[in-house]
Amino acid sequence: MTQHSINLGIMLNIAVCIKEIPEEIRVNKKTYTLIREGIKGVINPCDKNAIELSVTLKEKHGGKVTLISMGPQNVEKTLIHGLAMGADQAVFICDKAFAGADTLATAFTLVTAIKKLGHFQLILCGKASADSGTQHIGPQIANFLGITQVTYAVGLAVENNKVRVKRQLMDEYETVEVEFPVLISVVKGMNEPRIPSYVDIYEASKKDFFRWSINDLGLKEDQVGLTGSPTKISKILPPETIRQCKMLQGTLEEICNDLAQILKT
Amino acid sequence: MDFSYTNEQEILKDILREFCDKEITPKVAEYDRKREFDYSIIEKLHKQKLLGVVIPKEYGGVGGSLIDQAIICEEIARNSFTAMVVTNFTWYMPYEILRVGTEENKKRWISYLFDGKKLGAHSGTEADAGTDAASVRTWAKLEGDEWVINGTKWFVSNLGKADYYFISLRTAEDRYNGMSTILVEKNTPGMTIGRRVEHISVRGINNGELIFENCRVPKENLIGRLNKGFYDMLVLYDVIRLFFAIGAVGIARGALESSIKFAQERQQFGKPIGDFQLIRAMIADMATEIDAARLLIYRALDMERKGLKHTKETCMAKLYATEMADRTTYKAIQIHGGYGVTTDFPVERYWRDARITTIGEGTSEIQRLIIASEIFKSEKIVLDSALD
Structure with a gap:
């Protein structure tokens, strides 16, 4: 506990929900599904910002950071990366029964793990995953837990047992003040995630790492995975890109104006 | 395994x-x-x-x-x-x-x-001593408690930037039993920085001539055994060569990754050039050779970890990885076409950098001679058999 945290009387117990995504989004044009095989997994970019935020808060106020992730076997590496960034422990939710989960079944499973872990003042997650981008998980977790949620966070300060959050809206910023417990989803680029050192990587492997199956969470198969998911994905299609060359004519000013107009639209 | x-x-x-x-x-x-x-x-x-x-x-x-x-x-x-x-x-x-x-x-x-700040340099080459490393003529003679160094070294990397130099030189007349290594720190009187040489590879590195005129350093600056520097160097090369070779793998990977990206984006005849079989064949060969080179290097490193002799395996890895980098970067330019020879794309730099890898830390030719020598289990010293 730092001197600062003693003064404030805060010891933040923080959970960070993270997701591993494929480094490159490729779609199988025959089966209309995402290709994951042979593509390297990385931490979802804004989840990395959430980890950075959690570790910064812990360093300032004291406390403990727990990473939680659900996914296939190879996600272990992503969690260890997060531990190397400074988190204290990791929970890896892995079971064949969880495969094919939609956002609701995923949030439900994550919330079951969060409840099993105990009480958190702060739950952080990224705004959205770069592969599916639904932005559902954060709000769904908050809803299941019945706690306040603040989305699109670009800045955050903890003062007098309250959290002041700067939100990024379409055309403006909004600052809100909320009480614990709260779920906050963060925007990519809100901070600069640290790069762990060589020593941090190997120290991370010594930290507490829990693997939880469907039985460990006390769940039934019809509550999770594909069978527990009301959403059925019929097709995934990549956005169509068309290459088109257009030569702009006129004076320099006219060309610049035309170009600006094209970029705007 | x-x-x-x-x-x-x-x-x-x-x-x-x-x-x-x-x-x-x-x-x-x-x-x-x-x-x-x-x-x-x-x-x-x-x-x-x-x-x-x-x-x-x-x-x-x-x-x-x-x-x-x-x-x-x-x-x-x-x-x-x-x-x-x-x-x-x-x-x-x-x-x-x-x-x-x-x-x-x-x-x-x-x-x-090793303090995270100091930069070193190693100098073996002279005007008449390259692959034939034992023919160095820079001398160090002991006078009291000091070595007095005279001579000129060539192709010294980190020239003028290094905090210290390891100099391979002569401490006795015997060809193989008269070489030693002496450490000279920067700003030592008698050591001067000579001409910087221009080169096509690793252009960011200062490289050139280091001149010694009655340069005096303490006796304790002798590194390793007196007059056994040549043999120490052979032991050292078994490992250091592997880290040079893995650099060649890095260059080749950069070239491959750039080529894959380009082949997916560049459209000709109405489709990405990566859809054409001849381009795909080049990509397949590049990827295969890169993996093969890396595995050869890892094998030698594993033998080093286990304390086994791996001179032959190191030379095989160095030979293959560096010549592979040369082939791979050539193909990368071929895939990039006209763009490949422009400085707008990185592949021309990969190609130029790959070129030094078959020369530095022992040429391909000397690697082949050592490999053959190890295969035929010559009892003679490797370089002697090479030069016979």
Whole structure:
């Protein structure tokens, strides 16, 4: 506990929900599904910002950071990366029964793990995953837990047992003040995630790492995975890109104006 | 036999990619054009504990594995071979002392030299001594408690930038039993920086002539055994060559990745050129050869870890990896077509950098001679059989 945290009387117990995504989004044009095989997994970019935020808060106020992730076997590496960034422990939710989960079944499973872990003042997650981008998980977790949620966070300060959050809206910023417990989803680029050192990587492997199956969470198969998911994905299609060359004519000013107009639209 | 990376090694690769994308890649083309290097990278790598991870904890290192060191070298070289070569000189010489130094050398020098700031250089080559390393004519003679050095070294990397130089020189007339290595710190009177040479490879590195005129250094600056420097060098090459070879793999990977991206984007005849079989064949060959080279290097490193003799395996790895880099970067330019020879794309730099790899740390020709010598189990010293 730092001197600062003693003064404030805060010891933040923080959970960070993270997701591993494929480094490159490729779609199988025959089966209309995402290709994951042979593509390297990385931490979802804004989840990395959430980890950075959690570790910064812990360093300032004291406390403990727990990473939680659900996914296939190879996600272990992503969690260890997060531990190397400074988190204290990791929970890896892995079971064949969880495969094919939609956002609701995923949030439900994550919330079951969060409840099993105990009480958190702060739950952080990224705004959205770069592969599916639904932005559902954060709000769904908050809803299941019945706690306040603040989305699109670009800045955050903890003062007098309250959290002041700067939100990024379409055309403006909004600052809100909320009480614990709260779920906050963060925007990519809100901070600069640290790069762990060589020593941090190997120290991370010594930290507490829990693997939880469907039985460990006390769940039934019809509550999770594909069978527990009301959403059925019929097709995934990549956005169509068309290459088109257009030569702009006129004076320099006219060309610049035309170009600006094209970029705007 | 396990061919997979550990989770830690996968993360190591990821963080190196992040580090290089941020600190090295944006500046690479500029280093090359201006023939400069951003030496602040050394401090940044040191902060991440990524310099010389093979140096043991007792000497200020982290005691990492040889494979981890190879991963670091490959990832840095993938972005900039110049950056790999320069930054390796922060730990090559401390590692040399670890391998061939006396106990006094280790206590006196390793921690002092390996401080995350000091940059070293190693000089063997002279006007008439290259592959024939034993023909050096720079002399050091002991006068009281000091070595007095006279002669001129050539192709000295980090010229004028290094904090210290390891000089291979003559301490007795005997061809093989008269060579030693002596450490000279920068600004030592009698050592002057000569002409800087222009070259097509690793253009960011200062390289050229180092002149000694009655340069005096303390007796304790002798590294390794007196008059046994030639044999120490052979032992050292068994490992150091592998880190040069993995740099060639890094260059080739950079060329391959650039080629894949280009082949997916460049459209001809109404489709990406990556859809054409002849391009696909080149990509397949490049990827296969890169993996083969890396596996040869890892095999030799594994033998080193187990304490086995691996001269032949090291030379095979160095020979194959560096010639592979030459072939791969040639194909990369071919895939890029006209763009490949422009400085708008990195592949011409990969090709130029690959060229030195078949020469530096022992030419391909000498690697072949050593491999053959090991195969025929010649009892004669390797270089003698090479020169017979």
